[in-house]
Amino acid sequence: METLEKTKDYASIKNQGTISLQDVPVVSYSKFTAVAGELLGSETRHCVNYYAYPFQKGLKFIFCVADDVEHDIKLVSHELPADNKKQLLSLAREFFSMHVFERELHENFGIDFIYHPWQKPVRYAFNRFDRNQVINNYPFYKIDGNELHEVGVGPIHAGIIEPGHFRFLCNGETVLHLEIQLGWQHRGVEDLFLKKSSLIQRTVLSESIAGDTALGHSLAYVSMMESLGGIQVSERLELERTIGLELERIAMHVGDLGNMNIGLAYQLAASVFGTLRTPVINYTQTWCGNRFGKGLNRVGGSHYPFTEDLSDKLITLLDKFDASFDPMAERMFSLPSVLMRVENIGKVTEKQMRLIGAVGMTARMAGIERDIRESHPFAAYKTYRITSETFLNGDVWARAMLRKIEIKHSVGFIRDLLAKLKDMKEPVSKPTAEMELRLAPNALSVSLVEGWRGEICHCAVTDAAGKIVHYKVKDPSVHNWFALALSLRDLEISDFPINNKSYNLSYCGHDL
Amino acid sequence: MIATLLILLTSLLFPGIIVKVKAIVSGRKGPGLLQPIFDIVRLMKKGNVYSTTTSIIFQVGPVIYFVTILCGVFFIPFGNSQGIISFEGDLILFVYFLGLGKFFLILNALDAGSGFEGMGANREALYSMLAEPAFLILVATFSMMAGYDSFSGIFAHWHLTTGNSLVLSVLASYILIQLAMIENSRLPVDDPKTHLELTMIHEVILLDNSGFDLGLVQLGNAFKFGIYGALIANFVLPEHQSLPVRALVFVAVIIVFAVIVGLLESFRARFKIEKNPQFILTLSSIAALAFIVALIITNKLL
Numbered sequence: 055m056e057t058l059e060k061t062k063d064y065a066s067i068k069n070q071g072t073i074s075l076q077d078v079p080v081v082s083y084s085k086f087t088a089v090a091g092e093l094l095g096s097e098t099r100h101c102v103n104y105y106a107y108p109f110q111k112g113l114k115f116i117f118c119v120a121d122d123v124e125h126d127i128k129l130v131s132h133e134l135p136a137d138n139k140k141q142l143l144s145l146a147r148e149f150f151s152m153h154v155f156e157r158e159l160h161e162n163f164g165i166d167f168i169y170h171p172w173q174k175p176v177r178y179a180f181n182r183f184d185r186n187q188v189i190n191n192y193p194f195y196k197i198d199g200n201e202l203h204e205v206g207v208g209p210i211h212a213g214i215i216e217p218g219h220f221r222f223l224c225n226g227e228t229v230l231h232l233e234i235q236l237g238w239q240h241r242g243v244e245d246l247f248l249k250k251s252s253l254i255q256r257t258v259l260s261e262s263i264a265g266d267t268a269l270g271h272s273l274a275y276v277s278m279m280e281s282l283g284g285i286q287v288s289e290r291l292e293l294e295r296t297i298g299l300e301l302e303r304i305a306m307h308v309g310d311l312g313n314m315n316i317g318l319a320y321q322l323a324a325s326v327f328g329t330l331r332t333p334v335i336n337y338t339q340t341w342c343g344n345r346f347g348k349g350l351n352r353v354g355g356s357h358y359p360f361t362e363d364l365s366d367k368l369i370t371l372l373d374k375f376d377a378s379f380d381p382m383a384e385r386m387f388s389l390p391s392v393l394m395r396v397e398n399i400g401k402v403t404e405k406q407m408r409l410i411g412a413v414g415m416t417a418r419m420a421g422i423e424r425d426i427r428e429s430h431p432f433a434a435y436k437t438y439r440i441t442s443e444t445f446l447n448g449d450v451w452a453r454a455m456l457r458k459i460e461i462k463h464s465v466g467f468i469r470d471l472l473a474k475l476k477d478m479k480e481p482v483s484k485p486t487a488e489m490e491l492r493l494a495p496n497a498l499s500v501s502l503v504e505g506w507r508g509e510i511c512h513c514a515v516t517d518a519a520g521k522i523v524h525y526k527v528k529d530p531s532v533h534n535w536f537a538l539a540l541s542l543r544d545l546e547i548s549d550f551p552i553n554n555k556s557y558n559l560s561y562c563g564h565d566l
Numbered sequence: 567m568i569a570t571l572l573i574l575l576t577s578l579l580f581p582g583i584i585v586k587v588k589a590i591v592s593g594r595k596g597p598g599l600l601q602p603i604f605d606i607v608r609l610m611k612k613g614n615v616y617s618t619t620t621s622i623i624f625q626v627g628p629v630i631y632f633v634t635i636l637c638g639v640f641f642i643p644f645g646n647s648q649g650i651i652s653f654e655g656d657l658i659l660f661v662y663f664l665g666l667g668k669f670f671l672i673l674n675a676l677d678a679g680s681g682f683e684g685m686g687a688n689r690e691a692l693y694s695m696l697a698e699p700a701f702l703i704l705v706a707t708f709s710m711m712a713g714y715d716s717f718s719g720i721f722a723h724w725h726l727t728t729g730n731s732l733v734l735s736v737l738a739s740y741i742l743i744q745l746a747m748i749e750n751s752r753l754p755v756d757d758p759k760t761h762l763e764l765t766m767i768h769e770v771i772l773l774d775n776s777g778f779d780l781g782l783v784q785l786g787n788a789f790k791f792g793i794y795g796a797l798i799a800n801f802v803l804p805e806h807q808s809l810p811v812r813a814l815v816f817v818a819v820i821i822v823f824a825v826i827v828g829l830l831e832s833f834r835a836r837f838k839i840e841k842n843p844q845f846i847l848t849l850s851s852i853a854a855l856a857f858i859v860a861l862i863i864t865n866k867l868l
Contacts, residue, residue: 205681205764212761227685227839317765319757320835325592391754391835399838547685548839551762 063089064130069120069430070277071127072499075515078116078129083142086132090117093130094149098122100411100424102502102511104155106163107524111136113163116513116526118500122429127500134165144170151411154532161187176532177237177565181245189219195233197223202230205547209238216561224547232542232550234535239565247525253279253353253488260512261348263527264563268344269302270505271527271563272351274512277432278501279353282493282516283486287354289437291482293471294360296434297368298338298350300464303506305334307457307464308379310558314454315386317552318395326382330375337371340364354486365472372465383458396450400541400553403448407537414508416534416557419456420448426504438474440467453556493520507531507560529563569644569796572813576820577792578603583821584752587828602788609781617774619679627674628779632786634667639789642796645803645812646722656716657705661698664749664790668694671783675771682763686770689839693755693767696846697748703853704741707734707860721800730863735801737856743826744849746794750787753831755842765839791827795820 065078093099102120106113112135119128144167146153159165160173164183178189202225209217217238223231243263250256260275261268273295280287312327335345342350342358350358386392404421417424425442427435443459445452493516501512508530515524541553582599589596640650641660675687709715712723748755751768763770772783799819803812861867
């Protein structure tokens, strides 16, 4: 860092801040690799987004790095004019966590990253560069050997999960390698953000990026619009949004614990956790009319003010929740037959997780303290701190235990926020009307939100008229799918389902 | 004859009781007791779908499986009255009948040629192979204790009156319950409810079977459970009571057995597949222990 100069080598903004595009330094590619190398050299910084968009017939690349110590996002960009050769030296060669960003750039724009370990297609986007590349002619990774066999699962699955293909290379029951290929859920979300120009269409779109993270993604979107539009929201509104986000975390985590127990065939916990999720999402319905919180987050205000009555109902709900959750969780984590299936199963190391750039729960279960709520606070986390937990084990147990602990923290945090809300009598305002929303021209905004899976990153670029010309979404699953593949190495193939459930990653968030 | 009828009748309730118990324990109402049978009837009304990659084996496998289990039912006596088939050494034929059925079910799975079914067949074959010694050692113990080597001979001369035979009955019931759980692919070795092909054992080898064939296999499974229940019932059947009383005890034991299976499945998680062989071998060693105890009791050892 000593060698870098702020404003000359990189720009810096706070989370959910907006910066004029002119203030983001544009450097040559060789300079860029030096800056990126310097930025990524420290464990306290990680890349949250690296993407390109068409700019003056060429491409403009934006590189965003979150700094956990200085609590800011560092930005640097470089350009590739149209007549240049589409060949760049790979960053992933030195910083493997960049692999997925460069694969995406390779797929979308046909840029050849020299020395990239494996420019495997990410999702077969509609607007990909090489239309001849389709999933049907994808050369899956192969290992030769008479005793080895391949098991292909999906894209159509027996359960109710989304489509995705898993290719296991096995020696008997042991998995040597698991290759995950996704893309079936691709809907062109980023493109739709440009095509659908009205505020309400875009807000609804943000809620539909991943159905189970409606509140997380929509919070990232509305916060960014407020930042671009220069709208100051009241503290009360931020508190209410945070309650919504934490409720989503509780509901998804407890549902996942139930699902994991179905995988273990431990019926008691499966039914208890399964039935505990329902009242939580039903509460969200009482609040805003939708169980997944669609309609709650709107730019500048809320249609569903959090009334005194709702507050009382939530306290009753949390009391009931605690009363059934605590004993069941206690029982589950002390039952030998459960522990036998979760301890030391699907272990990944901190080093592996750093290499793949894991975020959110997947990072925290393996010893990486990476939580946007703490490092780049947004909404109510700016004022009120939430305790973030980290485990070192990196196994299924750690992933289950982390859920349990995070549920407890979230319940406690919501109780604190409810107490604070009591003193704020001023009701929240109605959402901003579309005609009143004027986005900053020629600006770039980056919005990070810690959803229940992990870090969600939305980036938008506006033109001279304040119209959005590029929108970029990054779901935590983009990084974390690789963790599942690593977990499976040298593990029994029959332990795949429990590992898959312990991560519960998003297909549509990845495929966009 | 009586035993055969009772087994066939109670077997129809067996899967329903397990499902009901599990539902009640987890706070749900659960389907009716006869729902699994309705499902089988529904399946049997449907036609079969055969993949073009399968051969005649795939078509006869389920039928052979069902017939061998039905033959197995014919061997089971009712206390001291004989089963439909009974002769010296019928125990061995009984074991081989069940083995033959399973063999064809495994061939049926391999014939389908799917990656999942090969894995399932592999697991099923391994566990059956490991479970067989436990059953054979157990029946050997009883035939030595009773001095007879047919089912009816053993049960006709098996009395719960002495402490020694009570100990052996308890051991035998434990082994039989566990074996029944393994052979019928229940917890902790297998999970009949799972929808995950990769963790399945028995379910996965039936993935390509449909309609009538699938119905036959499921009916066969129900009868198989009945066989194990009947074997346990025979150990505790009072000898000097009237026929209706003994029939009631017989049915009651089978129902209690189903309830126990349901309860056992509700409060634990299943094993890691890697640990299954270890668990099944433990049963064989418990059977061997029973055998040594029997040797000591009959003064053949020490």
